[in-house]
Amino acid sequence: MVKPEAPMVAVIAVAQQKGGAGKTMMAAQLAVAFAADRRVALLDIDPQGSLTAWARLRAANPKARGVVTIETVSGWRLAAALEKLRGGHEIVLIDTPPVLDSDARRAIRGADLVLVPLNPAPPDLWAAEGTLKLAAEERRAVALVFNRAAAGSKLRRVMEAGIAGRGLVLLEETLGNRAGYANAFAEGLGVAETAPSSLAGREVAALAARVLAMVA
Numbered sequence: 001m002v003k004p005e006a007p008m009v010a011v012i013a014v015a016q017q018k019g020g021a022g023k024t025m026m027a028a029q030l031a032v033a034f035a036a037d038r039r040v041a042l043l044d045i046d047p048q049g050s051l052t053a054w055a056r057l058r059a060a061n062p063k064a065r066g067v068v069t070i071e072t073v074s075g076w077r078l079a080a081a082l083e084k085l086r087g088g089h090e091i092v093l094i095d096t097p098p099v100l101d102s103d104a105r106r107a108i109r110g111a112d113l114v115l116v117p118l119n120p121a122p123p124d125l126w127a128a129e130g131t132l133k134l135a136a137e138e139r140r141a142v143a144l145v146f147n148r149a150a151a152g153s154k155l156r157r158v159m160e161a162g163i164a165g166r167g168l169v170l171l172e173e174t175l176g177n178r179a180g181y182a183n184a185f186a187e188g189l190g191v192a193e194t195a196p197s198s199l200a201g202r203e204v205a206a207l208a209a210r211v212l213a214m215v216a
Contacts, residue, residue: 009086010215012093013111015134018127019098021117022147024050025185026175027095032190033208034091035066041089043081044072045107046097057188065193075103082110091215100130108134113215114142117175120149120156125163132168143169143214145207148177173207176200 014027027042028051034040044051055070069089073081078094085092096107108114114135118124128144135142144163149156163170175181180200184191191200192208 009089010091010113010212011082011111012091012113012115012211012215013096013107013140014093014115014117015096015104015108015131016116016118016124016128017098017100017104017130018118018124021098021119021124021127022175023098023117024048024054024095025181026115026117026145026147027051027093028054028185029175029181029190029192029204030208030211031068031091031093032066033192033204034093034212035068036192038091039069039089040066041069041071041085041092043078043085043092043094044070045075045078045103046095048097051095054185054188057186059188061188063187063193064189066190075101075106078103078106078110100134104131105134105138108140109138111140113211114140115211116142116144117147118144120146120153120159122159125159141169141214143171143211145171146174149174150177171207171210173203173210175203175207178203 014023016023031040031042052072058064094107096104116128116131178200180191180195184194191204195201
């Protein structure tokens with residue numbers, strides 16, 4: 001008897017050494033967007049625990065529609081947690097600590113794709129160098145994503161040209177500097193639930209679709 005193949009599970013690590021780049025917010029927004037038609041889990045290994053706090057708000061909010069499994073684990077337990085979640089989910093997102101340590105390396109090693117959020121400003125790209133180096137050492141696919149991005153910014157265009165010149169992958173899809181993201185997060189929700197037809201909602205939907213295409 002032929003044993004059926006296990007379903008494919010995409011593991012996405014959202015990683016960035018610099019604090020304030022929007023890493024946790026992006027992980028939460030994507031998880032809610034994915035949960036519309038997929039089984040999704042979030043792993044919080046960031047000691048700051050912002051995602052865990054968001055999860056408590058979500059559990060108490062009747063407006064939360066998508067089912068998102070959320071677990072908080074120490075980095076050294078990441079492999080076991082991933083193994084358990086693979087059995088019942090199609091997508092697992094990992095919110096990593098904003099430091100380069102063994103926990104960040106474990107998350108990147110276990111991922112199929114590393115998403116690196118950054119504001120379109122040189123300090124964020126400089127801070128991402130360590131994360132990019134870890135991803136290269138672990139031979140993991142990596143993509144940069146602009147967060148809090150102004151559409152017509154001259155600095156953004158300069159950043160895009162510099163990133164392209166280095167041969168790095170920068171997604172065309174971006175998240176703008178919009179209050180809708182923070183407002184939804186403060187309620188334990190995502191903009192896919194609070195305002196799916198808003199500009200913020202459309203941005204998240206476009207980013208989610210691109211990420212899915214990359215890990216399919």
